[in-house]
Amino acid sequence: MASCSVEDVLAKAERDEAEKLKGITVNKELDLEFDPGNLLAFDKNRIDTREFKDGKREDFLRSLARDNTQLLINEIWKLPTERVEEVIVAKLPEPTTLLPREKPAPKPKPPTKWEQFAKLKGIQKKKKTNLVWDEVHKEWKRRWGYKRAKDDTKEWLIEVPEKADPNEDQFAKKNKAKKERVARNEYNRLKNIARAQKIKVPGMGLAPTPKQSKAELAQAVNIAKISTASVGKFQDNLPKEKKPKNTGKRRKFQPLIGDFSSEKQKQLDLLKVMDSKKPRLDITKAVNKQMREEDMEARQKNKKDFGKKGQRGKMSGKGKGKAGGKGKGQGPKGKGRKPQMKQGKR
Amino acid sequence: MRPLTDEETKTMFEKLSKYIGENIKLLIDRPDGTYCFRLHNDRVYYMSDKILKLATNISRDKLVSVGTCFGKFTKTQKFRLHTTALDFLAPYAKFKVWVKPGSEQSFLYGNHIMKSGLGRITENTAQYQGVVVFSMADVPLGFGVAAKTTQECRKVDPMSIVVFHQADIGEYIRSEDTLT
Numbered sequence: 001m002a003s004c005s006v007e008d009v010l011a012k013a014e015r016d017e018a019e020k021l022k023g024i025t026v027n028k029e030l031d032l033e034f035d036p037g038n039l040l041a042f043d044k045n046r047i048d049t050r051e052f053k054d055g056k057r058e059d060f061l062r063s064l065a066r067d068n069t070q071l072l073i074n075e076i077w078k079l080p081t082e083r084v085e086e087v088i089v090a091k092l093p094e095p096t097t098l099l100p101r102e103k104p105a106p107k108p109k110p111p112t113k114w115e116q117f118a119k120l121k122g123i124q125k126k127k128k129t130n131l132v133w134d135e136v137h138k139e140w141k142r143r144w145g146y147k148r149a150k151d152d153t154k155e156w157l158i159e160v161p162e163k164a165d166p167n168e169d170q171f172a173k174k175n176k177a178k179k180e181r182v183a184r185n186e187y188n189r190l191k192n193i194a195r196a197q198k199i200k201v202p203g204m205g206l207a208p209t210p211k212q213s214k215a216e217l218a219q220a221v222n223i224a225k226i227s228t229a230s231v232g233k234f235q236d237n238l239p240k241e242k243k244p245k246n247t248g249k250r251r252k253f254q255p256l257i258g259d260f261s262s263e264k265q266k267q268l269d270l271l272k273v274m275d276s277k278k279p280r281l282d283i284t285k286a287v288n289k290q291m292r293e294e295d296m297e298a299r300q301k302n303k304k305d306f307g308k309k310g311q312r313g314k315m316s317g318k319g320k321g322k323a324g325g326k327g328k329g330q331g332p333k334g335k336g337r338k339p340q341m342k343q344g345k346r
Numbered sequence: 347m348r349p350l351t352d353e354e355t356k357t358m359f360e361k362l363s364k365y366i367g368e369n370i371k372l373l374i375d376r377p378d379g380t381y382c383f384r385l386h387n388d389r390v391y392y393m394s395d396k397i398l399k400l401a402t403n404i405s406r407d408k409l410v411s412v413g414t415c416f417g418k419f420t421k422t423q424k425f426r427l428h429t430t431a432l433d434f435l436a437p438y439a440k441f442k443v444w445v446k447p448g449s450e451q452s453f454l455y456g457n458h459i460m461k462s463g464l465g466r467i468t469e470n471t472a473q474y475q476g477v478v479v480f481s482m483a484d485v486p487l488g489f490g491v492a493a494k495t496t497q498e499c500r501k502v503d504p505m506s507i508v509v510f511h512q513a514d515i516g517e518y519i520r521s522e523d524t525l526t
Contacts, residue, residue: 254349256402260380260395263349267374270355275368285470291497 024074026067034075037095041072112192153178347386347401347409354419358383358390361417361425362435364476365489369438386411389418389526390425392434411526429488429513430525432478436486439478441468443490443509450481454516459490459509461502471496477509488514 033042043064051060079090111119118125131140132149141149158170194200212220226232237243254263350358362370373381373392380395386409393401393413401412414434417427445453449463465482471492479487490509499508517525 251351253351256347256349256384257395257398258349260382263382264374264380267355267359268371270352271359271368271370271374274356274359274363282472285472288470288472288495288497295497 024070026071028067028071032068032071034072035095035097036075036079037093038097039072039076039092040095040097041068041075043068110196112195113188347384347406347412350383350385350390354385354423354425355383357419357423357425358417361427365427365435365440365478366438367440369440372438373434383416384412385419388420390416392416392431415526427489427513428525429515429517432486432488432513432515435489436478436480441471441475441477441492443467443471443477443479443492444482444484445479445487447482450487453479453487453511454514456511456514456516456520458493458507458511460504461499461506461508462504464499464508467492467496467499467508469496471499473498476512479509479514486515488512488516 028043028045030045033044034040035042047064076090079092081088081090083089117123128143130142132143133139134141134149141147143149153174155174158174160166160168160170164170209216225235228235359370362373366373381392382395382398384391384393384398386406389411391412391414397413401409414430415428416431416434417425419425443459444465444467445459446463446465449459452463453459459479467477471477473492473495475492477490477492479490481487489512491512493507493510494502502508
């Protein structure tokens with residue numbers, strides 16, 4: 001019995017050894033195609049359908065996977081190795097299989113303004129060297145950018161031109177010009193992008209800038225006001241808001257020698273309208289008349305106290321006052337009469 | 347040169363009506379010919395159509411004056427009446443002021459009229475009413491604005507101003523250069 005079991009054990013050990021050995025060498029009809037860069041192995045061998053039956057399927061798949069992985073690892077062992085922190089690492093080569101794109105290919109961008117112009121004029125792009133010899137500093141400097149060869153803003157001496165104001169700061173002027181160029185470049189770049197993506201850019205003065213001047217704000221307000229369906233007709237004004245001057249429309253006048261009769265008619269109509277707007281009862285005139293009548297009465301009283309002198313004059317005065325009557329006070333006075341003012345009355 | 351716009355016509359008529367009231371109709375609608383107002387270099391000129399047609403032959407920069415200058419529009423579109431309009435406005439004036447011979451000279455030098463120089467004044471003159479100033483011989487001397495109503499004129503002391511000076515014929519000599 002013991003010898004049987006020993007024999008069994010030995011046999012079993014031998015089988016295991018064989019299994020292990022079998023592992024390293026794999027026989028395949030067709031050799032596999034390897035792409036060690038992607039850790040990829042293509043197996044183009046035919047599969048025996050008999051081995052794919054139920055029951056045997058799992059075992060078959062497992063053994064197939066094991067064989068192919070073994071072959072792949074054999075391939076990896078063939079690659080150059082290096083030691084990284086006590087671990088042997090194989091250096092993978094470049095992957096040879098082309099993987100399909102994850103995202104769709106980018107559409108070609110529309111040409112920028114300059115590109116359009118260059119194409120139109122036939123201007124070719126000229127290759128320029130990156131470094132330029134700077135005579136002043138006696139070294140090679142880059143053509144543009146940080147520490148460039150001919151830096152306009154770094155000049156230590158600027159001659160004041162003849163026609164310039166002597167109190168003007170030429171250095172500040174150069175710096176300002178540089179800033180303006182940079183800003184304009186940036187603006188054009190953004191415009192190119194907007195054109196490429198077909199984004200609508202608001203006109204001058206409407207795009208929000210960090211610090212807007214009074215005029216720009218006023219312009220923005222005016223444009224916002226007329227941006228309604230009825231072009232700003234029903235927008236209320238603030239209490240002290242003034243109407244914008246120079247709305248951009250050119251004034252149109254009547255022709256110099258137009259129809260004289262129509263001109264006359266228009267003016268007469270205008271006069272008629274003006275007359276109708278005047279109040280029929282002029283308040284000041286009414287007040288004046290009232291005052292005059294009161295004056296007359298006061299004088300009457302005085303005269304009575306004083307005596308009979310000038311009573312006749314007084315009577316006529318009273319008559320005049322009464323005749324002053326209704327309406328605008330013209331009445332019997334009319335135009336031609338020379339109304340008198342009594343001087344001596346105190 | 348161009349015709350007046352509606353707003354300009356309105357402003358001007360308002361100013362004229364202060365002096366001559368409804369008689370502006372007589373200026374517009376004349377039996378003896380068609381007369382019109384035209385604007386040139388901010389000044390308003392009153393001329394007959396014949397003169398207008400002749401004036402069109404002169405270039406704008408060379409044209410100095412056409413017909414009679416009634417006044418000018420200031421920068422803020424207010425209308426200022428000039429002495430040169432006197433001849434047309436005097437016969438149609440609604441409210442008149444007569445000046446004593448003694449103070450004629452003073453008025454012609456550009457001073458206001460004081461109560462002591464006042465000869466006569468039309469009845470019912472409102473305060474700040476536009477008036478035409480005459481000498482005692484009924485010669486038109488200029489324009490003014492009544493500082494006091496006729497009523498008040500009777501009561502005030504002799505040294506107070508009754509008529510503010512606006513324009514007078516002395517300006518023909520004093521401001522020869524600025525008149526057109």
